[in-house]
Amino acid sequence: MLEYSFPYVVVAIIYLLLGYYEFAFKNNIIQKRKIQIIECIIFVLFFGLRGYIGTDWMNYLFYYENKTDALYETGSFELGFDIVVKLCSSVNIDYCVFVFLITIVQGYLFDKYFSKKVDYMFWTYLLLIAIFPNLIIDTLRNFISLLIGVLALEYWKNEYRIKALLLIVLSILFHTSGVVFFFLLLFCKKYIKKRVIIILFIVASILYFGQVHFASLLLMKIGDIVGGFYGLLIEEYVGSEYYNSSYGISFGVIEKFLFFILYIYKYDEIRTYRYIDPVVANVFFFYILSNLLFSDMNILIQRFAVLFCFGYIIVIPNLINIYRLKINRYLVSFVILFVVMSKVLVVYNIPIFDYTFFFMDNKSLEERKMILDDFYLVI
Numbered sequence: 001m002l003e004y005s006f007p008y009v010v011v012a013i014i015y016l017l018l019g020y021y022e023f024a025f026k027n028n029i030i031q032k033r034k035i036q037i038i039e040c041i042i043f044v045l046f047f048g049l050r051g052y053i054g055t056d057w058m059n060y061l062f063y064y065e066n067k068t069d070a071l072y073e074t075g076s077f078e079l080g081f082d083i084v085v086k087l088c089s090s091v092n093i094d095y096c097v098f099v100f101l102i103t104i105v106q107g108y109l110f111d112k113y114f115s116k117k118v119d120y121m122f123w124t125y126l127l128l129i130a131i132f133p134n135l136i137i138d139t140l141r142n143f144i145s146l147l148i149g150v151l152a153l154e155y156w157k158n159e160y161r162i163k164a165l166l167l168i169v170l171s172i173l174f175h176t177s178g179v180v181f182f183f184l185l186l187f188c189k190k191y192i193k194k195r196v197i198i199i200l201f202i203v204a205s206i207l208y209f210g211q212v213h214f215a216s217l218l219l220m221k222i223g224d225i226v227g228g229f230y231g232l233l234i235e236e237y238v239g240s241e242y243y244n245s246s247y248g249i250s251f252g253v254i255e256k257f258l259f260f261i262l263y264i265y266k267y268d269e270i271r272t273y274r275y276i277d278p279v280v281a282n283v284f285f286f287y288i289l290s291n292l293l294f295s296d297m298n299i300l301i302q303r304f305a306v307l308f309c310f311g312y313i314i315v316i317p318n319l320i321n322i323y324r325l326k327i328n329r330y331l332v333s334f335v336i337l338f339v340v341m342s343k344v345l346v347v348y349n350i351p352i353f354d355y356t357f358f359f360m361d362n363k364s365l366e367e368r369k370m371i372l373d374d375f376y377l378v379i
Contacts, residue, residue, distance in 0.1 A: 002345070002349065003349060004348060004349045004350060004351060004353050004354050004355070005344060005345050005346070005347075005348035005349035005353070007046075007355040008129065008344050008348040008353070008355065009341075009344055009345060011042065011046055011129065012126060012129065012130070012340065012341060012344045014042060015039065015042070015122045015125050015126050015129075016122065016126070016337075018035055018038060018039055018042075018122050019120060019122030019123065019126075021035050022035045022036065022039075022120050022121065022122055023120060026119070033115075036111065036115055036121045037111070039121050039122055039125055040107050040108075040110070040111040040121075041107075043103075043107050043110070043125055043129075044100075044103050044104055044106075044107040047103055047136055047137070048099065048100040048101075048102075048103030048104060048107070049096075049100055049357045049358060049359070050096075050099070050137070050355065050356075050357070050358065051096070051355075051356040051357060051358040051360075051361040051363075051368075052358075052361070052365065052368040053137060053352060053353050053354065053355060053356075054133075054134070054137035054138045054352060054353065055134075055138050055352060055372065055375070056137075056138035056139065057137075057138075057368075058369065058372060060095070060099075060140060061095050063085070064085055064088075064089055064095045064098060065089070065095065078141060078173060078174060078175055078176060079173050080170060080173030080174045081140075081141045081144075081173070081174045081175070084102075085098070088101065096358035096359075099140070099358075102140050102144065105144060106143055106144060106147060109144070109147035109148065109151065110128075110147055112151065113147065113150050113151055113154065113310075114310075114313075114314065116154075117277070117280065117314045117318075118314055118317045118318060119317070119318075119321065120317060123316070123317035123320075123336065124313050124314070124317060126336075126340045127312070127313040127316060127317070127336070127340060128309075128313055129344065130339070130340040130341075130343035130344045130347070131309070131312070131313070131339075131340075131343055132306060132309050132313075133347055133348065133353070134302050134306070135306050135309065137353075138302075139175075139302075139303075139306075141174050141175040142175045142177060142303065142306070142307075144174045144175075145171045145172070145174040145175035145177060145178040146171075146178075146306075146307055146309075146310065148167055148168075148170050148171040148174065148178070149167070149168060149171040149178050149180070149181035149184075149307075150181075150310050151167055152164045152165075152167035152168045152171065152181055153181065153184060153185070153188055153279050155167060156185050156188050157188050157189075157277065157279065164185070168181045168182055168185075177303060177304065177307055180304075180307050184279060184283065187278065187279050187282040187283070188277075188278060188279045189278055190278055191270075191271045191278045191281055191282065192281075192282050192285065194264070194267050194268065194271075197264065197267070197285050198264065200285075200289055201260065201264075201285075201288070201289065201292075204289050204292035204293050205292060207292065207293060208253075208292045208293075208295055211296075213296045216296050216297060251342065251343075251346075252291075255339050256288050256291060256292075258335065259288075259312075259315075259316055259319075260285075260288050262319050262323075262332065262335075263284060263285075263315060263319065266319070266322045266323065267281075269322060270322065275318060275321070275322055276314065276315060276318055279311075280310070280311045280314050280315060281311070281315065282311070283308045283310065283311030283312075284308075284311035284312055284314070284315040285311075286308040286311065287305060287308035287309060287311055287312045288312075290304065290305035290308060291305050316336060317336070319332050320332050320333055320336070350375070351371045351374070351375060352371060352372060352375045354371070
């Protein structure tokens, strides 16, 4: 049962143990902060020193090893990431070491933002690892772009407008999806009205269970408008079995419905007492809404809906504090723990996540490629 997920389960248990100490030192800011730094270091070491796991490593490896020396290449929109790649490859830094360096930056940015948004960081790390493995492992550019973007939202909230705009531009230079953060600036100050959330949630649920291919239809319309290379790319995505998703009442859907109910039940309190920043509360809803609306297109969930994950992994731990009765806090904590451990056990228990440190990998690059090819054949 734990053939491939065992290392990830061990890491999850370590975070739970650190969570115990984080809670024990809740009134000692210095000691608690030391625990959070240890949690960050564990994240960086475990995911930064990973070998060839996941699905996108082969694309990134090819990209890294075949970059030209030119500072700018025609058609390249992600200049920030290109420059980092060229700087590292020009001094013959190994690809896996490059991944480690990127993960150090990711860990720093993650800690810098999220440690100010939740009381106990161990929950946030657990939720990130359990629910968003593709974000951590397969999307080097997207993850950095997202972390820069959320810092921009924080600057905007604190009235540092120029810094915020510059950070969003930097976010876009690492991945073009960062343009979404311009849109999110509109939701930094005010909470979405509760009735609007409920109506949109009901509509999205009807579209989901009615198996209306909303995302595919939307993408095809966009493809017809833009045409050219991007039109062909969209057509390929829509027609691909890998990028399409099946409908049904999955564990992930139940999880989102459950957390949405816990969230909407306390939404009036969240707004009144501002327990959670408006943009975070709004983005939590955007994440659930986009998962329902784009459920027929896996690529949109992996590349677009995931941009809203920061709201999800901030709101959920904060629900524990918002439910004030002790028994309710225990119940919410149990639900989160059950979701996390179930996800870690199942999601990582496939051959592509067969963990190893890159300097101890007993499988050749060709063997790793064969595992990846077999994975694509199965799906």
